[in-house]
Amino acid sequence: MSINILVCIKQVPDPKQFDRITLDPATGSINRTGIPPVTNPVDRHAVEEALRIREAHGGTVTVLTMGPPQARKCLEDALAMGADRGVLLCDMAFAGADTLATAAVLAVGIRTAGDFELVLCGNESVDGATGQVPSQLAEMLGWPRVTHARKIEIKENGSGALVEREIEGGFLRVEVMLPSVIAVVKRINRYRLPTIFGIMEAGRKEIVEVGCAACERCGLAAEAMGLGGSPTRVAGVFQSHRKRHVEMIGGEPKEAARRLIQKLREMDAL
Amino acid sequence: MTGILVWAELRDGRPTGVTLELLNKATDLASMQDGAVSAVVIGQEGCRGCAAELIAHGAGRVFVVEDPRLGLYQADVFTTILCRVIAEARPGVVLLGATAIGADLAPSVAARLGTGLTAHCTDLHLEDIDGRRQLVMVVPGWRGSMMVKIVCPERRPVMATVRPGVLEKGTPDPARNGAVVIVPADIREADFRARTLEMVREAEEGGLEQAAVIVSGGFGFYEAGGISLLERLARAVGGVTAGSRPACDAGWIPESRMIGQSGKTVSPKLFISIGASGAPHYTTGFTSASLIVAIDKNPKAPIFDIADFGIVGDLRDIIPALAEVLEAERQSAFSRQRNE
Numbered sequence: 001m002s003i004n005i006l007v008c009i010k011q012v013p014d015p016k017q018f019d020r021i022t023l024d025p026a027t028g029s030i031n032r033t034g035i036p037p038v039t040n041p042v043d044r045h046a047v048e049e050a051l052r053i054r055e056a057h058g059g060t061v062t063v064l065t066m067g068p069p070q071a072r073k074c075l076e077d078a079l080a081m082g083a084d085r086g087v088l089l090c091d092m093a094f095a096g097a098d099t100l101a102t103a104a105v106l107a108v109g110i111r112t113a114g115d116f117e118l119v120l121c122g123n124e125s126v127d128g129a130t131g132q133v134p135s136q137l138a139e140m141l142g143w144p145r146v147t148h149a150r151k152i153e154i155k156e157n158g159s160g161a162l163v164e165r166e167i168e169g170g171f172l173r174v175e176v177m178l179p180s181v182i183a184v185v186k187r188i189n190r191y192r193l194p195t196i197f198g199i200m201e202a203g204r205k206e207i208v209e210v211g212c213a214a215c216e217r218c219g220l221a222a223e224a225m226g227l228g229g230s231p232t233r234v235a236g237v238f239q240s241h242r243k244r245h246v247e248m249i250g251g252e253p254k255e256a257a258r259r260l261i262q263k264l265r266e267m268d269a270l
Numbered sequence: 271m272t273g274i275l276v277w278a279e280l281r282d283g284r285p286t287g288v289t290l291e292l293l294n295k296a297t298d299l300a301s302m303q304d305g306a307v308s309a310v311v312i313g314q315e316g317c318r319g320c321a322a323e324l325i326a327h328g329a330g331r332v333f334v335v336e337d338p339r340l341g342l343y344q345a346d347v348f349t350t351i352l353c354r355v356i357a358e359a360r361p362g363v364v365l366l367g368a369t370a371i372g373a374d375l376a377p378s379v380a381a382r383l384g385t386g387l388t389a390h391c392t393d394l395h396l397e398d399i400d401g402r403r404q405l406v407m408v409v410p411g412w413r414g415s416m417m418v419k420i421v422c423p424e425r426r427p428v429m430a431t432v433r434p435g436v437l438e439k440g441t442p443d444p445a446r447n448g449a450v451v452i453v454p455a456d457i458r459e460a461d462f463r464a465r466t467l468e469m470v471r472e473a474e475e476g477g478l479e480q481a482a483v484i485v486s487g488g489f490g491f492y493e494a495g496g497i498s499l500l501e502r503l504a505r506a507v508g509g510v511t512a513g514s515r516p517a518c519d520a521g522w523i524p525e526s527r528m529i530g531q532s533g534k535t536v537s538p539k540l541f542i543s544i545g546a547s548g549a550p551h552y553t554t555g556f557t558s559a560s561l562i563v564a565i566d567k568n569p570k571a572p573i574f575d576i577a578d579f580g581i582v583g584d585l586r587d588i589i590p591a592l593a594e595v596l597e598a599e600r601q602s603a604f605s606r607q608r609n610e
Contacts, residue, residue, distance in 0.1 A: 018412045019549055030416075099389075100381060127412070129532065130389035132377035139381035144346050144463035147374045167370040169526075170471040172343065176464040187525065231386030235399050235406060236419040244562065248580045256581050257591035260563065261599075263579060269540040269561045270483070270507060 001158030002058035003178075005050040006110055008121040008137070009043040009063055009078060011071040015126040023239055030237065039074040042122030046184050047078045048191035049152060050120050057154055060084045062113055066094055066105055072207060079202035080194035086207035087113045093212035096227030099132040104229060106133070107140035108220045109210050116179060117158065123148055123183040134183035146176050147183040154178075273306040274299060275361035275427070277352065278324055278332075279372060280313050285320055287439065287479060288367030290327045292432060294440030295394055296365060297328035299405070302396055305362065306330045310355045312348055314341035318450060325448030327440065332448060333359065337455035342466040343371045347457050349378040355453060356383065361427050363405055365394075368431035376431045386422035387429040392436045392535070392554075405430075410531055410554045433535045435479050436558060478527060482539045483509030486529050486556070488546020489516040490566060491585055497522050499589050500544070506596040507542065514552045530555035545585055548573025565589070 013021070013035040022031045050061045063078040065071050066089035075086035089109040097105065110119060119141070124131035131147070138145030150171065151164035163174045166185060176182070194202070216222055223229060249256045249263075264270040274296040278289045289309075296307045309329035311317050313336060321332040333355050340347070352375065356364060364379070366372040368390045380387035393408040397419075404421045407430045411418040422428040478484060485504040487497075497511075504511045513523030515530060529536060531551040541559035545566060546552060553576050556562065564577035565588055574580040581588055 018551065021412050021416075023416050030412075098386065099377065100384070100386065103381060126532075130377075131373050132380075132387060132389055135374055135377035136381035139349075139378045145374075145378070146345065146464055148370050165370075165466075167343075167469070169477070170469060172469050173467045174345075174464055175467055180464070231384075231425040232388060232420050232422050234418055235404075235421045237411065238417050238419070244576055244578055246564070246574050246577045246580045248574070248582065250582075253583060253587040253591040254595070256583070257588065257595045260579060260581060261592065261595055264540065264561070264563070267561060 001156065003053055003118055003154060003158055004060050004062070004114065004116045005053060005118045005120060006062045006064055006113060006116045007043070007046050007050045007078070007083070008106060008119065008133075009047065009065050009074055010040045010122075010125050011037045011065060011067050011074045012040045012125055012127045014038045015041070023237055037070065037073065039077055040122055040125045040127075042124070042184065042186050043074075044081075044191045045186050045188055046120040046122045047081055047083060048189050049184055051082045051192070052189065053118070053152070053154055057158070059117075062087060062116070064089065064106070064109055064113060066090070066102065066109065075207055076202055077194065079205045079207075080198045081192060082198060083205075085205055088207055088209045089211075090209055091211040093222060094226050096230065097225065098230035098232045099128070099130055099136055100231055101225055101227075101229035103133050103136035103140050104220060104224050105215060106137050108215045108218045110141065111218055112210055112214055113208070118161075118178055119143075119181045121181065121183045123185050131183075134181055138181035141179075141181065143180050144176050145181040145183070146174050149182050149184045150188050152182060152184070152188070272303070273308060273359070273361045274363040274365060275356065275359055276307070276309045276329065277364070277366040277372065277375070278309045278311045278320070279367055279369060280311065280317060280320065283313070283317065283320065285323055286367060286369065286434070288369060288372075288432065288434035289324075290439045290442075291434070291437040292365045292367060293324065293327040293329055295432070295437045296363075297440070299363070299394065299396060303403075308333060308359055308361065310352065310359075311335070312340055312351055314338055318452070321448070321450045323442070325446050326442035326444050328446070330448050331359075331451055333451045333453050335453045335455050337457065339457070339462075340455065342469055343375075344462060344466055345374060345378070345464045347461050348375055349382065350457070350461060351453075351455065352379050353382050354456075356427060358453070364427045364429045366429075366431045368433045372431050376429060380429045383427070385425040385427060385429060387431070388420045388422070389431050391430050391432045392417075394430065394432065410551075412551075435535045435537050478510060478512055478529075478534050478536050481510045481536070483507050483542070484512050484529075484536055484538045484540070484556070484559075485509045485542045485544070486512040486514065486546065487517050487523065487544055488514040488552070488566075489520070490545025490547070491517070499585065502593045503542070503544070503589050506593040507540070509538075509540070509542070512536075514546045514549075543573055543577070544589065546573055547571040548576065
């Protein structure tokens, strides 16, 4: 029973360099120039999981991203890992989308890309970090979903999957019908690195571009896309201010330790 | 559409901590808005038993949906039921805890209702924006390096998930009155396209959210002698261990004990951070601790900007010194007791 899988991935600024992001307090605008884009870390695990399912059950792996033209790079990386083809949802009309407008465009983009039994996503992106898109995408597709997945087992007949889904202090064992959306966490697997051969192969694989017009033809109104289709708005940005004044404790380690403990006792913290 | 509806997540039949935190915040917001606070409980038969606790914490009405099949979280069905309760109660605001389950349920409900949702808020307040009183939802952006204010101007209800442990719980008042409204579950087998079969608990040391004292290690503590040092100090101060993302990425601390933007938010009585420089996405996880102690070898580390007490030096000297002083105190207290 082969399975056609679509994996949603996202290009994000390198999280290792987030501390280089600066805020102009006067305008509230964020400056992130010079921070290189990378594939959202957990999305690589989603691609890996798709490849493993394809290896076990047969089928195809399509990777899809919504983003600016340079987001093509994260599709190329996934193709080099072994995915079969890519879809780039790219249009100025998609810009400024919150999670609802993002999920709406992704759902239509997925419909234009073919018929799939399974959509995999990373559980959340490092930049927006809401973790909302997978559940909202499932809702737009009219499919069930499982998020926070750390283990996926596809049933032999392809009718469904058994999933371990993390919760605080343990996990839930969930049985889900296909087609469905499953969002994975990092611990689900260790992802492979592209081989030289894989990188060469990737150059020959197809990347389809889908814009606003194609989405409209599939029944999504332009008003539902991008900033205009987003119910939420950013009303302001501010630097979080420190409220504490530190008292440094010097001296020999033993002496400093004694003084610190004495202070903590005085303040009833120990 | 007025009033605030709080989804009461249950764990072992009791409302979770974040549920009570949300009710307290909702009561504050509603008193300024002259609106009502309601809670909704979805669970197995008998889950109405927790209504008294929800009322004592501020819920004027508690909607209860009971069914033997709803003891565990059922993603599909909970979405349908919560949408139905929202249609009946017509709240202006719906709040959920940003737990592993709340973070799954809230987005699907918001998508089905076509409304706005803001994730992992650390604060909610009312503010005049564009000439109207609006609910402002504050979220840490870019892993906590700055705070972002989000509003939902047009669509209703406004929805938000709030991080556990950042808001106050408030004091329950058993004299509060409230009504219990039983809502029929009205679900069919076909509604279970995803079905939770069982919940499996995995041994976890004491919960971080409940710990009074937390000792947290950054990348630097490992270089200085690693996890045993951290554990020794935690034992000496009677606390639990935790760590920053680099400490978790390196595999010294399980992900379940990671502090910060992508991990846990905690507000213990005492938070001791050792060998972490203090990147914002780490410190955002414990800024509401009552007291913060920072120990690091770099006197310029930003961690000292947000601490109450700081010690600069080599962890290999300071941590054992702290542990020895505390252990010696305990020893002498123990011998005094024996001699009395």
